[in-house]
Amino acid sequence: MTLCDAGPLVALIDRDDANHPRCVATLEQLPAGGLLTTWPAFTEAMYLLGRAGGSEAQDTLWGYLADGLLRLRPPEPREFERMRALMRQYRDTPMDLADASLVVTAEQLGLRHIFSLDHHFRVYRIHGSEAFEIVPGPT
Numbered sequence: 001m002t003l004c005d006a007g008p009l010v011a012l013i014d015r016d017d018a019n020h021p022r023c024v025a026t027l028e029q030l031p032a033g034g035l036l037t038t039w040p041a042f043t044e045a046m047y048l049l050g051r052a053g054g055s056e057a058q059d060t061l062w063g064y065l066a067d068g069l070l071r072l073r074p075p076e077p078r079e080f081e082r083m084r085a086l087m088r089q090y091r092d093t094p095m096d097l098a099d100a101s102l103v104v105t106a107e108q109l110g111l112r113h114i115f116s117l118d119h120h121f122r123v124y125r126i127h128g129s130e131a132f133e134i135v136p137g138p139t
Helices: 006-013 020-029 040-067 075-088 097-108
Strands: 003-006 036-039 070-073 113-116 133-138
Touching: 003 097, 006 040, 006 113, 020 075, 020 113, 020 133, 036 040, 036 097, 040 070, 040 097, 075 097
Parallel strands: 003 036, 003 113, 036 070, 113 133
Antiparallel strands: none
Protein backbone atom coordinates (compact mmCIF):
# COMPACT_ATOMS: atom_id res chain seq x y z
CA MET A 1 0.00 0.00 0.00
CA THR A 2 1.27 3.45 -0.92
CA LEU A 3 0.24 6.68 0.79
CA CYS A 4 -1.03 9.22 -1.71
CA ASP A 5 -1.04 13.00 -1.48
CA ALA A 6 -3.55 15.23 -3.29
CA GLY A 7 -1.16 16.38 -6.04
CA PRO A 8 -0.81 13.03 -7.82
CA LEU A 9 -4.56 12.41 -7.61
CA VAL A 10 -5.14 15.68 -9.43
CA ALA A 11 -2.36 15.01 -11.95
CA LEU A 12 -3.63 11.50 -12.72
CA ILE A 13 -7.07 12.83 -13.61
CA ASP A 14 -6.26 16.23 -15.15
CA ARG A 15 -4.56 15.53 -18.49
CA ASP A 16 -3.63 19.22 -18.73
CA ASP A 17 -1.60 19.03 -15.52
CA ALA A 18 2.13 19.26 -16.26
CA ASN A 19 2.73 16.26 -13.97
CA HIS A 20 0.14 14.02 -15.64
CA PRO A 21 2.64 11.89 -17.65
CA ARG A 22 4.99 11.45 -14.67
CA CYS A 23 2.18 10.44 -12.34
CA VAL A 24 0.66 7.97 -14.80
CA ALA A 25 4.09 6.37 -15.30
CA THR A 26 4.69 6.28 -11.54
CA LEU A 27 1.30 4.70 -10.84
CA GLU A 28 2.17 1.85 -13.21
CA GLN A 29 5.40 1.20 -11.24
CA LEU A 30 3.95 1.27 -7.73
CA PRO A 31 3.81 -1.97 -5.74
CA ALA A 32 0.55 -3.87 -5.46
CA GLY A 33 -1.80 -2.87 -2.70
CA GLY A 34 -3.28 0.27 -4.15
CA LEU A 35 -3.26 3.83 -2.91
CA LEU A 36 -4.27 5.07 0.53
CA THR A 37 -5.14 8.67 1.28
CA THR A 38 -6.78 10.62 4.07
CA TRP A 39 -10.00 12.62 4.10
CA PRO A 40 -8.11 15.94 4.26
CA ALA A 41 -5.95 15.01 1.23
CA PHE A 42 -9.01 13.68 -0.61
CA THR A 43 -10.88 16.91 0.13
CA GLU A 44 -7.95 18.97 -1.18
CA ALA A 45 -7.86 16.90 -4.38
CA MET A 46 -11.63 17.32 -4.84
CA TYR A 47 -11.30 21.08 -4.47
CA LEU A 48 -8.42 21.30 -6.95
CA LEU A 49 -10.16 19.02 -9.44
CA GLY A 50 -13.31 21.11 -9.19
CA ARG A 51 -11.31 24.15 -10.23
CA ALA A 52 -9.40 22.33 -12.97
CA GLY A 53 -11.99 20.04 -14.50
CA GLY A 54 -15.29 20.56 -12.75
CA SER A 55 -17.70 17.90 -11.61
CA GLU A 56 -16.58 15.40 -14.25
CA ALA A 57 -13.04 15.38 -12.88
CA GLN A 58 -14.39 15.08 -9.34
CA ASP A 59 -16.56 12.15 -10.40
CA THR A 60 -13.47 10.41 -11.76
CA LEU A 61 -11.88 10.69 -8.32
CA TRP A 62 -14.99 9.16 -6.75
CA GLY A 63 -14.56 6.38 -9.31
CA TYR A 64 -11.08 5.64 -7.97
CA LEU A 65 -12.75 4.77 -4.66
CA ALA A 66 -15.48 2.70 -6.28
CA ASP A 67 -12.92 0.79 -8.37
CA GLY A 68 -10.66 0.09 -5.39
CA LEU A 69 -7.66 1.98 -6.79
CA LEU A 70 -7.88 4.38 -3.84
CA ARG A 71 -8.80 3.79 -0.22
CA LEU A 72 -9.63 6.45 2.37
CA ARG A 73 -8.47 6.46 5.96
CA PRO A 74 -10.48 8.77 8.20
CA PRO A 75 -8.53 10.45 10.99
CA GLU A 76 -9.09 9.05 14.45
CA PRO A 77 -10.03 11.62 17.13
CA ARG A 78 -7.00 10.50 19.16
CA GLU A 79 -4.79 11.65 16.25
CA PHE A 80 -6.03 15.26 16.20
CA GLU A 81 -3.55 16.44 18.81
CA ARG A 82 -0.66 14.81 16.92
CA MET A 83 -1.73 16.60 13.71
CA ARG A 84 -1.89 19.85 15.62
CA ALA A 85 1.59 19.27 17.08
CA LEU A 86 3.01 18.51 13.62
CA MET A 87 1.49 21.66 12.14
CA ARG A 88 3.08 23.65 14.97
CA GLN A 89 6.43 21.90 14.56
CA TYR A 90 6.53 22.54 10.80
CA ARG A 91 4.84 25.96 10.82
CA ASP A 92 7.80 27.52 9.00
CA THR A 93 7.74 24.90 6.24
CA PRO A 94 4.60 25.21 6.37
CA MET A 95 2.51 22.07 6.90
CA ASP A 96 -1.18 22.00 6.03
CA LEU A 97 -3.84 19.67 7.44
CA ALA A 98 -3.66 17.26 4.50
CA ASP A 99 0.09 16.81 4.97
CA ALA A 100 -0.26 16.43 8.74
CA SER A 101 -2.90 13.73 8.27
CA LEU A 102 -0.61 11.85 5.87
CA VAL A 103 2.33 12.00 8.29
CA VAL A 104 0.13 10.72 11.13
CA THR A 105 -1.18 7.93 8.91
CA ALA A 106 2.41 6.95 8.07
CA GLU A 107 3.19 6.87 11.77
CA GLN A 108 0.11 4.84 12.70
CA LEU A 109 0.40 2.28 9.90
CA GLY A 110 4.17 2.01 9.60
CA LEU A 111 4.29 3.36 6.04
CA ARG A 112 7.21 5.27 4.51
CA HIS A 113 6.38 5.20 0.80
CA ILE A 114 4.39 8.23 -0.42
CA PHE A 115 3.16 9.20 -3.89
CA SER A 116 3.63 12.97 -3.78
CA LEU A 117 4.79 15.96 -5.81
CA ASP A 118 5.21 18.08 -2.68
CA HIS A 119 8.78 19.04 -1.76
CA HIS A 120 7.72 19.45 1.87
CA PHE A 121 7.78 15.67 2.30
CA ARG A 122 11.57 15.89 1.98
CA VAL A 123 11.49 17.85 5.27
CA TYR A 124 8.76 16.00 7.18
CA ARG A 125 9.85 13.11 9.38
CA ILE A 126 7.90 10.07 10.52
CA HIS A 127 8.08 9.85 14.33
CA GLY A 128 10.46 12.81 14.15
CA SER A 129 13.31 10.88 12.53
CA GLU A 130 12.41 8.66 9.56
CA ALA A 131 12.45 10.17 6.07
CA PHE A 132 9.72 9.44 3.56
CA GLU A 133 10.44 7.53 0.36
CA ILE A 134 8.84 9.91 -2.15
CA VAL A 135 7.74 8.95 -5.67
CA PRO A 136 7.87 10.48 -8.19
CA GLY A 137 8.95 13.38 -6.00
CA PRO A 138 9.01 17.10 -6.70
CA THR A 139 10.49 18.38 -9.94
